[in-house]
Amino acid sequence: MIRVVLPAHLRTLARVDGEVKVEVAGQVTPRAVLDALEAAYPALRGTIRDQVTQQRRAFVRFFACAEDLSHESPDAPLPDAVATGAEPFLVVGAMAGG
């Protein structure tokens, strides 16, 4: 079970409180986590990554285990601590004014 922390606006959109948990079959990567997240919460499609290009939206960041993983390959394995559920995968809205 993968723990995912969403920013407040996306929690509202997905109608969830606190962390969400998703199941990932196979290797735990950002792409696999986001695929599972969007399947469970279709309202999040297009809000974290572009629906057409699948690129991470510019003002969204991915953190885990105190590391910024935003620029890693979406197919790179996430840390074991995320894969085991010990640590969450954080989706963060960048500090960008407004």
Add this chain to the structure above:
Amino acid sequence: MSKVRVLVGTRKGAFILTADGKRERWDVSGPHFGGWEMYHLKGSPVDPNRIYASQSSSWFGQVIQRSNDGGKTWEAVGNKFAYEGAVGTHLWYDGTPRPWEFARVWHLEPSLTDPDTVYAGIQDAAIYRSSDAGQTWQELPGLRQHQSAPVWQPGAGGMCLHTILLDKSHPDRIFVAISAAGVFRSDDAGKTWRPMNRGLRSEQIADPTAEVGHCVHRIAMHPSRPNVLFMQKHWDVMRSDDAGESWKDVGGNLPTDFGFPIDVHAHEPETIYVVPIKSDSEHYLPDGRLRVYRSRTGGHEWEPLTKGLPQSHCYVNVLRDAMAVDTLDPCGVYFGTSGGQVYVSADSGDSWAAIVRDLPSVVSVEVQTLP
């Protein structure tokens, strides 16, 4: 007794303002979708409980919301706006080619006959249609693939398709307006399009009378006379009596003919409203006075409407989709400002009152007249 429901989109959420037919006492609901930019909300003319809303943010992109109960509850529906076929290029601000790129939905126009059909005008300029109540969206690519599209350029706000007009007497006819390409008309339900900019003159482009390239800010139509169109251009207030085939200047005695919104009285097709703005480099009211101008002659002769509006130290703007009229008698006129005020006139503009004064900056105002 009839009621009105005013749908207000702001930079930080949506608000719904309701009143009975007197339009004196208002209930204010919101913010809905707090913190998100709400470019436009509009209800279906055949099912007023069906409302579509464009919700977007620089962080999280585009969301489309749909309500089936008049705005009490909402459901996120489809938000995939993929360009169909080859994307192609338009001109960027510096004159270089730039691929079309989706930014946001500026305008939602529900069908005049089917509550499940709705059109979307987007940036970069294209038109989409959904026939399943917003679940999926299909581009009408003939517009973006028009032979003139490679030389379209964005206005200051982006290359947005911001106006969609439907014509009940010609079900296959659609007008759109794009900043800064101009007006286009389709007579075959969006398959093919023709520029409709003859008579426009824009000194900001190399050929002031070019077929495309004009920064049209908004166009409006009275449903009983669909061949008569009114336009607020970047500069100039214009009129067409032949469904856009040609335009003539009707700015007349306006203090300035720059502005964004233009709208038509619900029962008097020759009565139109604009809000003159000082200039294209000073997007605020001239002389610090908030004056709506009304023409009862379809243009040329204009009168300032000031009763109830601030007449000193007022420097707000009124954006292109931030004016609307209801269909009560007398006709109600509404507009919202960049300062967060929403004003109503329940007497066709003779006098005004603020419904709310301190909302976030208002982007759009629509009104529904309810039984």
